[in-house]
Amino acid sequence: xxxxxxxxxxxxxxxxxxxxxxxxxxxxxxxxxxxxxxxxxxxxxxxxxxxxxxxxxxxxxxxxxxxxxxxxxxxxxxxxxxxxxxxxxxxxxxxxxxxxxxxxxxxxxxxxxxxxxxxxxxxxxxxxxxxxxxxxxxxxxxxxxxxxxxxxxxxxxxxxxxxxxxxxxxxxxxxxxxxxxxxxxxxxxxxxxxxxxxxxxxxxxxxxxxxxxxxxxxxxxxxxxxxxxxxxxxxxxxxxxxxxxxxxxxxxxxxxxxxxxxxxxxxxxxxxxxxxxxxxxxxxxxxxxxxxxxxxxxxxxxxxxxxxxxxxxxxxxxxxxxxxxxxxxxxxxxxxxxxxxxxxxxxxxxxxxxxxxxxxxxxxxxxxxxxxxxxxxxxxxxxxxxxxxxxxxxxxxxxxxxxxxxxxxxxxxxxxxxxxxxxxxxxxxxxxxxxxx
Numbered sequence: 001x002x003x004x005x006x007x008x009x010x011x012x013x014x015x016x017x018x019x020x021x022x023x024x025x026x027x028x029x030x031x032x033x034x035x036x037x038x039x040x041x042x043x044x045x046x047x048x049x050x051x052x053x054x055x056x057x058x059x060x061x062x063x064x065x066x067x068x069x070x071x072x073x074x075x076x077x078x079x080x081x082x083x084x085x086x087x088x089x090x091x092x093x094x095x096x097x098x099x100x101x102x103x104x105x106x107x108x109x110x111x112x113x114x115x116x117x118x119x120x121x122x123x124x125x126x127x128x129x130x131x132x133x134x135x136x137x138x139x140x141x142x143x144x145x146x147x148x149x150x151x152x153x154x155x156x157x158x159x160x161x162x163x164x165x166x167x168x169x170x171x172x173x174x175x176x177x178x179x180x181x182x183x184x185x186x187x188x189x190x191x192x193x194x195x196x197x198x199x200x201x202x203x204x205x206x207x208x209x210x211x212x213x214x215x216x217x218x219x220x221x222x223x224x225x226x227x228x229x230x231x232x233x234x235x236x237x238x239x240x241x242x243x244x245x246x247x248x249x250x251x252x253x254x255x256x257x258x259x260x261x262x263x264x265x266x267x268x269x270x271x272x273x274x275x276x277x278x279x280x281x282x283x284x285x286x287x288x289x290x291x292x293x294x295x296x297x298x299x300x301x302x303x304x305x306x307x308x309x310x311x312x313x314x315x316x317x318x319x320x321x322x323x324x325x326x327x328x329x330x331x332x333x334x335x336x337x338x339x340x341x342x343x344x345x346x347x348x349x350x351x352x353x354x355x356x357x358x359x360x361x362x363x364x365x366x367x368x369x370x371x372x373x374x375x376x377x378x379x380x381x382x383x384x385x386x387x388x389x390x391x392x393x394x395x396x397x398x399x400x401x402x403x404x405x406x407x408x409x410x411x412x413x414x415x416x417x418x419x420x421x422x423x424x425x426x427x428x429x430x431x432x433x434x435x436x437x
Contacts, residue, residue: 033316033317033318033417033419034317034318034319034320035307035317035318035319035344035348036344041344041345041347041348042342042343042344042345043332043343043344043345044081044082044342044343045082045340045341045342045343046077046081046082046083046340046341046342047339047340047341048336048337048338048339048340048341049084050067050069050073050075050084051069051070051071052067052068052069052070052075052336053067053068053069053070053095053096054068054324055067055068055096055097055098055099056068056324056326056334056336057099057100057101057108058101058326058328058334059101059105059121060101060103060104060105061104061105062079062105063079063328064076064077064078064079064085065077065079065326065334065341066099066101066108067336068096068097068098068099068110069096070095071095071096072089072090072092072093072094072095072096072112073087073088073089073090073096074087074088074089074090074096074099074108074110074119075087075088076088077341079343082341082342082343086124088108088119088124090110090112090117090119090126091126092112092115092117094112094113094114094115095112095113096110096111096112097111097112097113098110098111098147098148099111100148100149100150100157101121101150102150102154103150103151103152103154104154105121106120106121106122106154107119107120107121107127107150107154108120108121109148109150109157109175111147111148114131115129115130115131116129116130116148116175117129117130118175128175130175130178147159147160147200147201147202149201149202149203149210151172151203151207151227152206152207155174155175155176155177156172156173156174156175156181157172157173157175158170158171158172158173158201158203158210158227159171159173159201160198160201162198167186168186168197168198169183169184169185169186170183170184170198170201170210170212170225170230171183171184172227172230182228182229182230183230184212184225184230186198186214189212189214189216189221189223190216193216196214196215196216197214197215198212198213198214199213199214199215199220199243199244199245200212200213200244200245200246200247201213201247202246202247202248202249203227203249204227204249204253205249205251205253206253207227208226208227208228208253209224209225209226209227209233209249209253210224210225210227211223211224211225211247211249211256212224212225213244213247213258215243218241219239219240219241220239220240220241220242220243220244221235221236221238221239221240222235222236222238222244222247222256222258222269223235223236224236224256224271234271236256236269236271236274237274238269238276240258240265240267242260242264242265243260244258244259244260244265245259245260245261246258246259246260246261246284248284248285248286248287250287250291251287251289251290251291252291253271254270254271254272254291255268255269255270255271255287255291256268256269256271257284257285257286257287259283259284259285259297261283264280264281265280266278266279266280266281266282266283266284266285266296266297267279267280267285268285268294277313279296279306281302282296282297282298282299282302282306283296283297283298283299283324284296284297284325285297286325286326286327287310287327288327288331288349289327289329289330289331291310292309292310292311292349293307293308293309293310293316293331293348293349294307294308294310295307295308295325295327295333296308297323297324297325298321298322298323299322299323299324299337303321303322304318304319304320304321304322305318305319305321305322305323305325305335306318307319307348309417309434316348316417316434317348319333319335319344321335321337321342322337323335323336323337323340323342324336324337328346330346331346331348331349332344332345332346333346333348347430347431347432348432349432362374362375362376362378362429362431364420364431364433366413366433366435369410369411369412369413370408370409370410370411371386371408371409371411371420372406372407372408372409373406373407373408373409373422374405374406375402375405375406375407375424376405378402378405378424378425379401379402380399380400380401380402380424381397381399381400381401381402381407381422381423381424382398382399382422382423382424383396383397383398383399383422383423384396384397384398384400384407384409384420384421384422385420385421385422386409386411386418386419386420386421387418387419387421388416388417388418388419394411394413394418395409395411397409413435414435415434415435416434416435417432417433417434417435418432418433418434418435419431419432420432420433
């Protein structure tokens with residue numbers, strides 16, 4: 001079949017670019033690209049005007065950002081622009097230790113010293129309170145709950161209960177009916193031997209397992225339990241000399257992030273293979289929702305946030321900022337430091353070679369050495385620009401008609417990360433994708 005002049009021109013350019021690409025990129029490691037880079041990565045940045053603590057929770061329904069203050073107040077920020085919407089004041093002068101939101105978005109659970117309060121999200125009013133003097137007594141001793149993780153049934157939560165240095169518990173607590181469903185004694189971690197202290201707990205996103213970090217004599221260890229039966233599932237085969245203060249599972253429970261609060265520890269353990277990865281002196285490793293990317297939270301010692309490809313452990317992006325991170329379900333990144341609150345778009349999150357990138361205007365797919373662009377209501381492309389993550393130009397096409405809503409670019413791409421931009425109808429569009437071979 002005779003090919004059109006346009007096809008021969010584009011195909012010839014593609015073949016020429018293959019030679020250029022192999023010559024330019026062959027045998028080299030791509031450098032990480034800085035975010036933001038002018039492609040709409042930074043959605044907003046607002047200055048910090050309140051005394052904010054470190055506890056941050058994302059509302060599961062509207063995605064607004066709730067941050068505990070270094071007092072008895074909770075601040076809610078609009079996810080669309082970063083503006084402060086309201087201040088929720090707890091009716092106690094005790095400083096807030098931590099906040100979380102039930103999966104249905106209806107209740108804010110607030111951990112304070114010797115008090116746990118439950119606040120109606122809609123009204124901001126307290127609906128229930130657990131007092132140490134009344135509801136938190138174990139063997140007549142006042143107790144406190146600091147780490148609280150709600151289950152999907154919106155009535156149970158996992159917590160650690162501190163009584164004394166020698167008496168601590170992990171509990172699954174039904175706060176609607178005020179009963180302890182399951183309890184794990186501190187000494188059960190090491191067969192009744194003392195000199196054990198719980199340092200951190202966390203619950204898997206699906207609520208099926210929980211992890212406990214604890215100190216045994218002078219080292220720290222981690223064990224993972226079934227969240228329903230409280231039976232031991234596995235012991236992580238490592239020990240740490242640094243205090244473990246934070247734990248976090250990835251979305252499918254395959255990875256566990258481990259960190260301290262003083263930039264000495266930032267590890268990830270693959271719970272299937274027991275392989276360990278270390279990123280110190282960073283602060284903590286966060287995960288994209290599909291586990292393809294690891295986002296390395298930075299604070300104090302090394303104030304640059306790094307983003308790695310999980311399957312190759314290549315650094316692909318950096319954010320020149322420190323701060324505490326939260327990763328949204330749609331892979332937006334929220335960063336809070338002492339000066340600003342910032343929200344970054346999910347543009348950094350690539351699509352795989354076997355997937356499609358899409359928004360309301362176009363789709364992009366790469367397969368069989370061909371980029372395919374599918375458009376909606378676009379008849380003519382002014383310019384297409386393709387670059388790698390170092391900013392090096394890989395391809396540039398101009399004045400391209402869209403035929404049957406489609407443009408195809410024959411080009412062989414090596415494994416790596418790419419930025420594609422195009423302009424049409426007076427607007428600019430950007431997509432980032434990776435090629436994995």
